[in-house]
Amino acid sequence: MKLLLASLSLAFLCASASAAEWTISTFAGNGTAGGTGDGGPATSAQIDNPFGLGRGPDGALWFCEYTGQRIRKVDKDGTIHTVAGTGKKGYSGDGGPALQATFNLPHEIRFDKEGNYFIADMTNHAIRRVDAKTGIITTFAGTGKPGYSGDGGPASQAELKQPHSIQFDPAGDLFICDIGNNVIRKVDMKTGIISTFAGTGKAGVTLEGSPIKGTPIKGPRSMDFDTAGDLWIVTREGNQVLKFDLKAGTIHIIAGNGKKGFTGNGGPATEAALSGPKGLAFDKEGNVWLADTESHSVRMVNMKTGNLELIAGTGEKADGPEGDPLKCKMARLHGIFVDTDGSVFIGDSESHRVRVLRKK
Numbered sequence: 001m002k003l004l005l006a007s008l009s010l011a012f013l014c015a016s017a018s019a020a021e022w023t024i025s026t027f028a029g030n031g032t033a034g035g036t037g038d039g040g041p042a043t044s045a046q047i048d049n050p051f052g053l054g055r056g057p058d059g060a061l062w063f064c065e066y067t068g069q070r071i072r073k074v075d076k077d078g079t080i081h082t083v084a085g086t087g088k089k090g091y092s093g094d095g096g097p098a099l100q101a102t103f104n105l106p107h108e109i110r111f112d113k114e115g116n117y118f119i120a121d122m123t124n125h126a127i128r129r130v131d132a133k134t135g136i137i138t139t140f141a142g143t144g145k146p147g148y149s150g151d152g153g154p155a156s157q158a159e160l161k162q163p164h165s166i167q168f169d170p171a172g173d174l175f176i177c178d179i180g181n182n183v184i185r186k187v188d189m190k191t192g193i194i195s196t197f198a199g200t201g202k203a204g205v206t207l208e209g210s211p212i213k214g215t216p217i218k219g220p221r222s223m224d225f226d227t228a229g230d231l232w233i234v235t236r237e238g239n240q241v242l243k244f245d246l247k248a249g250t251i252h253i254i255a256g257n258g259k260k261g262f263t264g265n266g267g268p269a270t271e272a273a274l275s276g277p278k279g280l281a282f283d284k285e286g287n288v289w290l291a292d293t294e295s296h297s298v299r300m301v302n303m304k305t306g307n308l309e310l311i312a313g314t315g316e317k318a319d320g321p322e323g324d325p326l327k328c329k330m331a332r333l334h335g336i337f338v339d340t341d342g343s344v345f346i347g348d349s350e351s352h353r354v355r356v357l358r359k360k
Contacts, residue, residue, distance in 0.1 A: 018300070018309045022357045024325040027061070027345060028074050029353035031319055035068055035087050042080040042354075047072065050347040050354050052108030052165070052279075052335040057115040057132075063335065063347060063354060064106040064119065071098070071109060071119065074354075084119070084130060084137065091124045091144055098130045098137040107164050108222075108335070112189070113172055120163045120176070127155075127163060127176060141176065141187055141194060148181040148201060155187045155194040164278075165222040170229045177220040177233065184220055184233070198244065198251075203237060205258070210251045212244055221278045226286065234277040234290065241269070241280065241288060241301065254288065255301050255308055262295040262315045269301045269308040279336035279347070289344060291336040296329060298336065298346060298357070312346070312357060319351040330355070 028042035029050065037045025048068030056062045060073040062083070070085035084098035085106070093101025104123040111117050115132035118140060126142030141155035142163070150158025161180025168174055174187040175197065183199030197212075204216025219237030226232060231244040232254070240256030255269035256277075264272025279291025288301040289311075297313030312325035313333075320329035335347030344357040 018302070019311050019324075019326045021359055022311060022325050022344075023323060023360055024312055024328045024355055024357050025322045027354045027356040028063075028080060029351075031352055033067070033352045035065075035070060035082070037080055038072075038082050039079065042074040042078055045080045047080075047352050047354070049349045049352065050335065051106070051349060052110075052120070053345055053347050053354065054109060054111070054335075054337045055339060056117070057111060061337075061345060061354070062109055062117070064109050066105055066107065066334070066349065069103045069106065071106065071117075091121075091126070094128075094138050095136065097135050099135070101128070101137045103128075108166055110166050110168060110174075112168055112174075118166055118174065120166050122162050122164060125160045125162065125180075127160070127166060127174070141174075141185075146180060148178075148183075151185075151195050152193065154192050156192070158185075158194045160185070165220075167223050167225060169225055169231070175223060175231065177223055179220060179236075182217055182219065184217070184223070184231075206235070206238060206240070206242060206251055206253070208251075208253045212246075212249050212251055215251060217242075222280045222291075224280050224282055226282055232280060232282075232288065234274075234280045236276045236278055236293070239274040239276065241274075241277070241290065255290070260294070262292075262297070264308055265299070265310040266307060268306055270306075272308040274299070278334045281336045281338045281344075283338045283342060283344075284340075289336050289338055291333045291346065293332050293334060296331060296333065298325070298330075298333070298344070311344075312355075317350070319348075319353070325357060328355075 029047040034046030049066040051066045053063035062073040090102030107120040119128045129140040142160040146161040147159030165177040176185040186197040199217040203218045221236040223233040241254040243252045256274040261273030276294035278293040318329035331350035337345045346355045
């Protein structure tokens with residue numbers, strides 16, 4: 001028992017040492033679900049279940065509102081605006097202004113090299129695209145019906161099932177976490193052709209060193225590309241962080257022992273238990289930041305040490321106070337984004353806030 005307590009104490013101290021460098025505050029949202037406040041300070045506005053988020057080409061921070069059925073942004077001066085969606089649930093508006101469109105649980109937003117933005121419209125089983133110049137929205141991938149078909153043909157005629165996360169690779173091609181099918185799809189942006197990049201269509205255990213082709217994935221939820229161009233994903237049901245070495249064609253386990261839990265902080269990431277992670281992002285040093293959704297925490301894989309560090313959250317679900325990140329409880333966070341200055345933005349979903357971690 002003494003040895004166990006000592007180990008837990010050491011793990012907490014390791015996590016605390018890193019977390020002590022940070023402070024957490026609210027960037028957007030007043031903690032009440034809603035859609036009010038456009039044109040005013042983001043911290044006074046109501047927002048509704050923020051999920052995926054990122055910096056737009058205009059310098060604003062953009063984010064999806066999952067149950068708000070909107071895309072909103074916060075300008076550099078701190079003012080919030082709605083840029084897409086009426087706030088009503090539906091699947092309408094293609095061919096018209098994005099502000100008049102309806103969504104059905106939008107999960108994530110990403111920008112291509114031309115500044116157009118793409119939305120994972122999850123329960124519409126589609127990827128929507130908004131033209132940067134005209135503001136017109138269209139369906140880019142998916143038919144609106146759930147399924148798993150269309151590989152080898154136009155993405156617009158393919159069936160997806162609850163696409164959650166999207167990301168562009170260095171070449172500009174679009175990758176999709178097609179979670180209902182337990183696969184990652186790829187759209188060649190030059191041809192518009194969709195294919196299955198990874199996964200078998202059935203959930204299964206992913207073993208260390210397995211080939212990308214023909215290996216099952218268990219609930220791919222979020223992804224990003226590192227500076228070397230390799231693809232990383234988090235798996236919700238698999239409770240792991242996986243790296244896809246694209247040159248070698250193999251998969252490697254970076255974090256998570258495959259069991260659901262909230263253990264291992266301060267120790268080797270591969271021995272730790274994650275709890276339904278749904279967000280992933282890299283900082284300049286190559287460290288991997290995780291929105292560990294069901295432990296209501298931000299955890300980070302220190303790539304120099306290989307250890308998993310707890311940076312924010314307590315493991316309990318609540319709307320915590322600002323200041324010390326280890327005292328700030330959160331509620332099923334989803335999106336996470338590391339800015340160029342190292343600040344870490346968090347879609348603290350059920351607290352109805354976007355939070356930000358900044359170095360002291």
